[in-house]
Amino acid sequence: MKRWIAIVLVVGTLGGIIYYNKVLHPAPGATPGGGGKGGSEKGGKGGPGGGGPASVNAFVVVRKNLQEDIVSGGSLLAAEQVDIYPEISARITQLNIHEGQPVKKGDLLVKLFDADLRAQLLKLQAQSENARRTEERNKQLLARGGISQQEYDIATTNLSSSLADIELVKANLQRTEIHAPFSGIIGLRNVSVGAVVSPNTLIARLQQTSSLKLDFSIPEKYASAVHNGSTISFLIDGSNQPSHAVVYAIEPGIEEQTRNLRIRARVNNTSSRFRPGTFARVTLTIQNEQSLVVPTQAVIPQTRTNQVIMVKNGKAVFKDVKTGLRTAGLIQVLSGLSVGDTIATTGLLFLKPDAPVKVGKVVSLTENGPKVAAN
Template identity: 80%
Template structure:
């Protein structure tokens, strides 16, 4: 009996709870739509069909400037390592270390007594061959000798003259002269030393004008040409100096995909030395261009898009972009000056969806430089 009474009490308690939840206190919105007008957002939500509020930007024309910062090296305008052409003993050494020399100045004289003696011998033989040729010429004119005999004599004369020229060329190899005006470096030999073609005597450099080599990414190649100005800064200098681009490598380096560029730097005051590291800044563009904020561009698989606001509706437009800075993107095609583009809420916009512009943004005051190595 007690068992049945307990079961009845449990049933009454459970029934009371159900009646309380379902009848007396129903859940909000249980008999209709949820508050807010939809299951996935209220008015103005992603799928609520309301008007989306965004920030906009009016396309303007701005003088866009992008600087490339690269590492470079200063090189001598002309440089040559001085080696002898023959093996011989140094008889005269006219090298003053660290001093300027003029083009054609005699730097080193090697032993040449044997060559000069050989030259005198050949000159005597050539004189004799010349007199013989003159006598045989007279005999040939009178019919005293044949043409063949005369040809042998003239051949001997030409052979003697050729031997003389050979010895003179060998004598020139005993003299080492400066190929251009410059500054001679530290010498590695002394007078009286026996040198060979593998002996480095000194280095000659032209330092009143220097070359500056640096590289930039290949995509900036179209913006650089002969005559472009660069700025560079070396360690220990307070102010940058200027150089002028005068040569561009026709091909791109396969490993780095960089384009090698060479500029000319004036160094009349000898303030720079060849081999110095330089930090180069090259302005690749500085002209009026249409620009939009970076956040306004929507990257696509094969293109880029922006959302143009026209008559209160969103229009997705393909654009061709150019240079990028920290806060702006250059627009080459697809927009006109004065167009209004969306900069926020891009993920919630659909083609021809109604749009409300809540505010307008402006461009950043400064542009960042592009750093390359």
């Protein structure tokens, strides 16, 4: 019984306190019972919780040329490069390789031992001369009926075989000489005169460095913006001065693993400023024709699309838009808007479809991006 009395007293006390605060002494600006339309400072007219139109900054859609810089890592490569290997196993008798020095196309770089092949060539030449004389005699005898056609055919075959053996030895003699396939700079040699080399022995490397190739990749969505003749800039470590290259080849397909497009540009290196193998930070500037733009903060990302809030006839209208290039302050609009449309840039979280909207300030477009116009 005592416990029920205590519970009744507690409930009565709490009820009295609530009645005193809500009815006898209500909060300033509120009617007894919590009714009325007057809002507090936080929820008054024009605020997030008020009934009046929300005040927002707006931007009038215009056309502007946009450009986007794509940064990618690339590598400088020699225009032409070849590793020099011998074709046969033999001893080096002559080595005309001066490390780090230029060579011209056709210069003799390496000469291998060939005395045995030259002796074999002399032998075959003597045999072929004898076979030729035999063929001529048999030809005369055949004309007079002194021999059969079969005997003459044997003499002709012997002559042809001797001539073929001579050509084979000459081909082997050519393998004892290594000539520069193009003009370039010879690298460090790995052998000396007198060394016995095999087809697996790397003698040196020849590179053509008067012009270099710059290989890099870009995401597939920018593939249509790059073409032969496009100019790119790049930086190498240890240099703050950007250099330029011209695109001359584009891979026809996209790499399946990275979804990137491989591009190759040509770099003028007549001053020998760059070295093959150098890492380069490539910047590709993508220019776009005049297109509709809106401030970055005006676009609301959605799951499958993007939206902007257009102010039309004093009300908020939500519009789906398709976007393109993006810079620090602007986004390209491909569809969904027209020139002159007014777009809200502030208060986006508090606006609802068809809600009343009042434009407070208009955002103007400057060279550095959108800027609120001065009152």
